[in-house]
Amino acid sequence: MIARAQRSLLPLAIGVGTLALSIAIVEVLIRVGVVNRFIVPMPSQIAGAFERVILEEDIPHRFLVTAREAFWATMLLALVGVSIGVLLHRVKLLRDATETWVAAMASAPTVLMYPLFLVIFGRSERTIIMMGFVAGLPAVILKTIEGLSGTRRVLIDVGRSFKLSQTQLFWKIYFPAALPTIFVGLRLGMIFALINIVGVEFLINFGGLGQLINDLAERYDLPGTYAAICFVVLVSVIFFFLTDRIERWLRPAD
Amino acid sequence: MAETGRLTAPAAPAVSHVTLVRVAIIAAILLTWEAVAASGLLFRDVVPSLIVIGRALIELLTEAAYYWHLGVTAGEIGSALLIGGLAGLAVGIALGANPLLSRSFEAFLYYLGPTPKIIFFPVMIMWFGVGPGSKVAMGVLSCFFPVALSAAAGMRGIDKVLIRVGRSFRASTWQMVTKIYLPAMRMPILNGVRLGLGVAIIGTLLAETKLSNRGLGFLIINAYSTFNMPRMYALLIVLFVLSIGVNALIGRLGGVDSRRTR
Numbered sequence: 001m002i003a004r005a006q007r008s009l010l011p012l013a014i015g016v017g018t019l020a021l022s023i024a025i026v027e028v029l030i031r032v033g034v035v036n037r038f039i040v041p042m043p044s045q046i047a048g049a050f051e052r053v054i055l056e057e058d059i060p061h062r063f064l065v066t067a068r069e070a071f072w073a074t075m076l077l078a079l080v081g082v083s084i085g086v087l088l089h090r091v092k093l094l095r096d097a098t099e100t101w102v103a104a105m106a107s108a109p110t111v112l113m114y115p116l117f118l119v120i121f122g123r124s125e126r127t128i129i130m131m132g133f134v135a136g137l138p139a140v141i142l143k144t145i146e147g148l149s150g151t152r153r154v155l156i157d158v159g160r161s162f163k164l165s166q167t168q169l170f171w172k173i174y175f176p177a178a179l180p181t182i183f184v185g186l187r188l189g190m191i192f193a194l195i196n197i198v199g200v201e202f203l204i205n206f207g208g209l210g211q212l213i214n215d216l217a218e219r220y221d222l223p224g225t226y227a228a229i230c231f232v233v234l235v236s237v238i239f240f241f242l243t244d245r246i247e248r249w250l251r252p253a254d
Numbered sequence: 255m256a257e258t259g260r261l262t263a264p265a266a267p268a269v270s271h272v273t274l275v276r277v278a279i280i281a282a283i284l285l286t287w288e289a290v291a292a293s294g295l296l297f298r299d300v301v302p303s304l305i306v307i308g309r310a311l312i313e314l315l316t317e318a319a320y321y322w323h324l325g326v327t328a329g330e331i332g333s334a335l336l337i338g339g340l341a342g343l344a345v346g347i348a349l350g351a352n353p354l355l356s357r358s359f360e361a362f363l364y365y366l367g368p369t370p371k372i373i374f375f376p377v378m379i380m381w382f383g384v385g386p387g388s389k390v391a392m393g394v395l396s397c398f399f400p401v402a403l404s405a406a407a408g409m410r411g412i413d414k415v416l417i418r419v420g421r422s423f424r425a426s427t428w429q430m431v432t433k434i435y436l437p438a439m440r441m442p443i444l445n446g447v448r449l450g451l452g453v454a455i456i457g458t459l460l461a462e463t464k465l466s467n468r469g470l471g472f473l474i475i476n477a478y479s480t481f482n483m484p485r486m487y488a489l490l491i492v493l494f495v496l497s498i499g500v501n502a503l504i505g506r507l508g509g510v511d512s513r514r515t516r
Contacts, residue, residue: 010354011354011357011358012358014354014358014359015358015359015361015362018358018359019362039380039381040380040381093271093272093275094275096272096275097272097275097276097279098276098279104498104501104502107448107452107497107498107501108494108497108498109452109455109456109459109493109494109497111456111460112456112459112460112463112471112474112490112493113490114463115463115474115475115477115478115486116478116486116487116490118478119300119478119481119483119486120296120300191368194370195368195369195370196370198370198372198373199370199372199373199460202370202372202373202375202464203372203460203463203464210370210373213373213376214376217376222380225376225377226377229373229374229376229377232369232370232373233366233369233373236365236368236369236370237365237366237369240365240368241365
């Protein structure tokens with residue numbers, strides 16, 4: 001058992017150790033002047049800037065602003081994306097006609113429409129929320145269709161044998177069976193939405209965490225910029241980790 | 255002996271129902287657009303007439319400068335895909351071939367992959383300057399992760415028999431990579447390249463919209479700054495058609511390849 005624990009801890013130790021060693025090497029290279037400290041600040045300076053950035057730049061408020069934008073984008077995705085997915089699943093002709101379009105939209109660089117959204121919605125949270133929503137929409141639609149179409153035949157037959165109406169069949173059979181896949185779509189949609197939300201905040205210099213990075217970079221506060229980037233990356237990683245765990249928990253055992 | 259009639263499939267309609275629905279949807283969208291443009295419900299020029307957009311599109315496509323900017327962007331994206339793709343491939347093969355390395359480092363790639371890359375742009379400007387270098391770097395950063403993760407997954411999916419065959423022939427590492435690994439994992443690699451290209455386009459063009467004086471991203475943000483909405487629509491149409499077209503082309507290559515292997 002101890003050997004197994006050691007085996008499972010070894011990769012973690014190697015990963016974290018390599019990261020720590022890389023940071024130490026960068027610190028040394030900057031201190032001896034091999035790397036220009038006006039381009040790459042010392043990791044110790046970046047670590048020191050964390051507290052300053054969190055306190056002086058009002059990180060909790062900015063975090064809440066980004067979280068609020070992500071929340072509304074997710075609500076829109078759940079409402080509109082899942083509804084369109086259900087509609088396309090129910091009306092086969094419509095699905096055959098438009099599913100390839102939705103798939104094409106998933107590969108299109110929709111985030112580049114942000115100047116257009118700026119014109120339509122102004123430099124406001126609405127632009128950021130709509131950009132997040134548009135980016136996540138194809139994934140939610142496609143996964144909803146996939147989940148509903150993948151409902152096991154035997155479950156549908158059981159529902160029919162109980163003479164369930166179409167509405168009952170949907171709510172009692174299709175929807176619960178498709179829920180894990182729909183959540184996969186929502187998770188993907190949320191990831192795309194969050195990427196776009198932070199990205200557009202940075203690009204239009206408005207909103208929460210993305211704007212903070214832009215602000216600090218424009219002030220040429222190098223340690224602050226790096227610290228803010230590390231903070232956003234950390235928040236993203238925690239978000240992906242948590243949603244990944246929920247998705248695994250929801251996934252059927254088979 | 256009883257006569258049996260020849261069974262014939264019912265003749266397919268000249269135009270399928272799916273095509274009719276598609277045409278109807280497109281027609282409805284275009285008509286609604288034109289009606290909104292004519293009604294003046296929205297701010298003037300936010301929804302310009304389709305004729306005006308069409309004219310802007312023709313104007314754009316007959317402009318020599320547009321092709322120069324397109325060339326700049328294509329060069330940046332191509333360089334990014336080459337550098338990021340090769341780096342991703344090398345890292346992916348290394349992770350896929352070694353379980354310890356995979357368990358140690360793949361989680362970093364998995365969780366760092368979906369982070370918003372554009373926030374690294376200020377750093378890239380400091381490292382590579384305000385010219386095309388920082389845009390290529392953004393593209394590299396964007397496409398590295400999907401290619402590396404696809405290559406690692408592809409490497410793990412290689413039939414063990416193929417690897418044993420290579421080893422039994424005492425193939426060198428280079429021979430193993432070129433004769434066994436790469437041919438066996440071309441489909442995951444192609445998928446990774448497809449995903450990588452998509453994000454490289456986004457990374458490069460977003461960087462161009464933020465700080466540049468050349469490229470399609472610059473043209474889009476320039477059209478926004480001068481409130482030239484028909485030109486912006488024309489640029490977005492061209493960009494979407496090009497992105498979806500290239501993506502479909504790589505997908506088609508993958509499809510042809512998979513059919514050939516059956």
